[in-house]
Amino acid sequence: MPFVRAVTKATGQVLLTTGCGCEPFSASARSISISPRQVMSDASFHSVSFSEADHPKVLITGGLGQLGVGLAKLLRKRFGKNNVILSDIRKPPNHVYHSGPFMYSDVLDYKNLREIVVNNRITWIVHYSALLSAVGEANVTLARDVNITGLHNVLDVAAEHGVRLFIPSTIGAFGPTSPRDSTPDLCIQRPRTIYGVSKVHAELMGEYYHHRYGLDFRCLRYPGIISADSQPGGGTTDYAVQMFHDAVKTGKFVCNLKPDTRLPMMFIDDCLRATLEVMDIPAEMLTMRTYNINAMSFSPEELACEVQKHMPDLQITYDIDPVRQAIADSWPKKFEDNNARKDWGWKHEYNLPELVQAMLNFISLDSRAANAN
Numbered sequence: 322m323p324f325v326r327a328v329t330k331a332t333g334q335v336l337l338t339t340g341c342g343c344e345p346f347s348a349s350a351r352s353i354s355i356s357p358r359q360v361m362s363d364a365s366f367h368s369v370s371f372s373e374a375d376h377p378k379v380l381i382t383g384g385l386g387q388l389g390v391g392l393a394k395l396l397r398k399r400f401g402k403n404n405v406i407l408s409d410i411r412k413p414p415n416h417v418y419h420s421g422p423f424m425y426s427d428v429l430d431y432k433n434l435r436e437i438v439v440n441n442r443i444t445w446i447v448h449y450s451a452l453l454s455a456v457g458e459a460n461v462t463l464a465r466d467v468n469i470t471g472l473h474n475v476l477d478v479a480a481e482h483g484v485r486l487f488i489p490s491t492i493g494a495f496g497p498t499s500p501r502d503s504t505p506d507l508c509i510q511r512p513r514t515i516y517g518v519s520k521v522h523a524e525l526m527g528e529y530y531h532h533r534y535g536l537d538f539r540c541l542r543y544p545g546i547i548s549a550d551s552q553p554g555g556g557t558t559d560y561a562v563q564m565f566h567d568a569v570k571t572g573k574f575v576c577n578l579k580p581d582t583r584l585p586m587m588f589i590d591d592c593l594r595a596t597l598e599v600m601d602i603p604a605e606m607l608t609m610r611t612y613n614i615n616a617m618s619f620s621p622e623e624l625a626c627e628v629q630k631h632m633p634d635l636q637i638t639y640d641i642d643p644v645r646q647a648i649a650d651s652w653p654k655k656f657e658d659n660n661a662r663k664d665w666g667w668k669h670e671y672n673l674p675e676l677v678q679a680m681l682n683f684i685s686l687d688s689r690a691a692n693a694n
């Protein structure tokens with residue numbers, strides 16, 4: 322993704338073209354002769370090495386959360402075990418540590434990030450580190466640091482080293498004044514959580530760096546993600562994952578959202594496949610840099626009803642958490658993702674019945690294995 326610089330003597334302007342399919346633009350020579358942290362860009366070096374190789378070299382930040390380990394597994398299958406580095410500030414469990422390269426990386430430490438990118442010739446970053454909605458509200462200062470200062474570090478490192486950068490956004494990037502019943506890609510975004518504010522900031526900064534520095538920024542707004550083998554990290558949609566675990570373990574579930582709270586949701590396999598697809602496609606196919614992706618929408622009572630088809634004795638009670646309920650009430654009920662479907666062929670595979678079947682299969686197998694041990 323090189324910056325190709327051609328100084329036009331007559332105008333004193335610099336023409337920038339990027340290797341990522343975006344339009345060339347002009348800016349004053351003074352303003353673009355440096356990359357974001359005053360470090361000369363080595364984008365062209367990395368771009369050449371990337372096109373010569375068959376596969377990217379990927380760094381996943383915040384990789385020990387709900388989504389990172391699954392994504393690493395998918396990417397390693399495709400690009401090779403040693404070409405995908407998981408990183409986090411926590412100690413990895415044994416099975417993760419032995420499944421491929423792992424490194425300590427705090428996204429608040431810019432030099433450490435830069436060292437990892439340079440030493441490992443990273444060509445793609447998937448930036449997963451974040452504090453999610455509910456935990457973010459409980460610690461706004463830390464959420465602001467990780468989600469905003471950490472983001473700035475990642476953006477700068479990626480822009481300076483010609484790295485393709487994926488940052489997930491969320492349904493939480495919308496707010497009570499957004500159209501909630503079918504939320505399009507482009508509409509008013511006035512979220513009321515530090516998580517949402519930081520994600521709108523990430524969308525805008527990524528798009529700004531794309532236009533300003535040619536950063537190959539790609540972003541999907543994920544719905545609430547449902548997974549069986551990894552625990553959610555403190556989001557408002559976590560109840561849906563917990564319902565399955567409690568159903569299998571105790572046959573009872575106490576829900577912290579009202580029964581009719583509808584939110585967009587997606588099974589993890591669809592989410593991870595979408596992430597790989599949007600990172601993999603040629604830049605020319607992207608008419609936008611931030612896309613909604615959708616699969617299904619359901620409320621706690623609808624999910625419970627579907628689970629009860631398999632487990633008729635499951636008992637659901639409600640004990641509403643006002644913080645989570647207020648967050649959920651400000652979020653989209655349904656996501657519109659026509660642009661992702663049109664531009665790069667996004668298509669989800671799991672609807673509610675398939676999701677419930679897949680979750681129960683996995684969790685029942687897992688608990689049978691645990692009982693046998």
Ligand SMILES: NC(=O)c1ccc[n+]([C@@H]2O[C@H](COP(=O)([O-])OP(=O)(O)OC[C@H]3O[C@@H](n4cnc5c(N)ncnc54)[C@H](O)[C@@H]3O)[C@@H](O)[C@H]2O)c1
Nearest residue numbers: 383385386387388427428449450451489491543545546554
């Ligand atoms: N899970 C969902 O339902 C969902 C929905 C929409 C968007 N997303 C986005 O996807 C990404 C991954 O989500 P997740 O559910 O895996 O999150 P998670 O909370 O489970 O994991 C986040 C990880 O970030 C790490 N982290 C925290 N501070 C860090 C720091 N200073 N440096 C490096 N790492 C740090 C944590 O240790 C944790 O392992 C996030 O950006 C999130 O906003 C998730």
